[in-house]
Amino acid sequence: MALLEATGIVKSFGKLTALNDAGLVVSENEFHGLIGPNGSGKSTLMKCVAGAETPTAGAIRFAGNDITGLSPADRARAGMSLKFQITSVFPALTLYDNILLSLQADTSLFGLMLSRSRGALHDQVMTMLEQFRLVHRAHEAAATLSHGQQQWLEIAMALAARPRLLLLDEPTGGMSLEERRVTGDLLQPIKSHCSLVIVEHDLDFIRDICDRLTVLDQGQVLATGSVADIQANSKVQEVYLRRA
Numbered sequence: 710m711a712l713l714e715a716t717g718i719v720k721s722f723g724k725l726t727a728l729n730d731a732g733l734v735v736s737e738n739e740f741h742g743l744i745g746p747n748g749s750g751k752s753t754l755m756k757c758v759a760g761a762e763t764p765t766a767g768a769i770r771f772a773g774n775d776i777t778g779l780s781p782a783d784r785a786r787a788g789m790s791l792k793f794q795i796t797s798v799f800p801a802l803t804l805y806d807n808i809l810l811s812l813q814a815d816t817s818l819f820g821l822m823l824s825r826s827r828g829a830l831h832d833q834v835m836t837m838l839e840q841f842r843l844v845h846r847a848h849e850a851a852a853t854l855s856h857g858q859q860q861w862l863e864i865a866m867a868l869a870a871r872p873r874l875l876l877l878d879e880p881t882g883g884m885s886l887e888e889r890r891v892t893g894d895l896l897q898p899i900k901s902h903c904s905l906v907i908v909e910h911d912l913d914f915i916r917d918i919c920d921r922l923t924v925l926d927q928g929q930v931l932a933t934g935s936v937a938d939i940q941a942n943s944k945v946q947e948v949y950l951r952r953a
């Protein structure tokens with residue numbers, strides 16, 4: 710059974726149809742790349758999956774349940790986590806406190822300090838900081854991080870609650886080549902317990918880390934399959950040549 714199954718997704722914004730019968734199927738422990746030209750509907754599909762947009766039509770199933778009508782908060786509780794392009798880091802807070810807050814988004818920091826489960830939370834925060842090579846900066850303000858490190862902090866925040874599915878929309882935007890390579894390395898260990906849907910324009914990056922790809926074009930799925938299948942697909946090659 711697939712972990713995520715979005716089918717027949719239509720999303721209209723007034724007269725514009727951003728998604729026209731699009732779909733996305735992701736298995737457990739799969740890294741899935743969502744690619745396609747600008748404006749093809751990638752971010753809109755991610756938002757429909759996360760609940761940030763309500764599809765005009767279609768159904769979304771997650772871990773065997775129909776979640777089409779659930780709020781973003783309920784989807785998060787069900788095990789979905791996302792990082793969109795707009796930063797959600799609090800620059801004046803330390804890295805440690807940023808992750809702590811993401812773990813308990815609806816509790817005040819003061820309340821967390823007093824909470825009896827603080828020991829367990831501390832371990833979770835430190836594990837995430839270690840995994841994303843940020844532990845030596847734990848008590849510095851997030852504002853002091855480089856752009857790439859801020860992106861990693863945000864991914865760590867999205868992963869802190871140990872979701873079953875992580876959604877990343879262009880996480881390597883503005884990163885250097887080296888930072889991108891490191892991002893790929895940092896994501897690999899999560900595969901043992903989490904699936905990933907990642908939107909990226911860097912095809913080399915996405916080819917290196919993903920198992921399967923879905924290509925959107927004008928709001929529809931042009932192709933879906935293994936990286937090798939997609940690379941050999943003449944319709945896909947045509948879309949990318951048309952864009953170049």
Ligand SMILES: Nc1ncnc2c1ncn2[C@@H]1O[C@H](COP(=O)(O)OP(=O)(O)OP(=O)(O)O)[C@@H](O)[C@H]1O
Pocket residue numbers: 722725726727745746747748749750751752753754
């Ligand atoms: N909130 C909105 N209101 C109106 N139109 C929108 C809205 N969000 C997206 N669109 C339109 O829907 C279409 C798909 O947009 P979307 O952002 O999903 O594309 P994308 O594939 O993520 O593009 P990019 O690669 O540039 O990020 C575009 O024509 C866009 O202008």
Ligand SMILES: [Mg+2]
Pocket residue numbers: 751752753
């Ligand atoms: Mg987008």
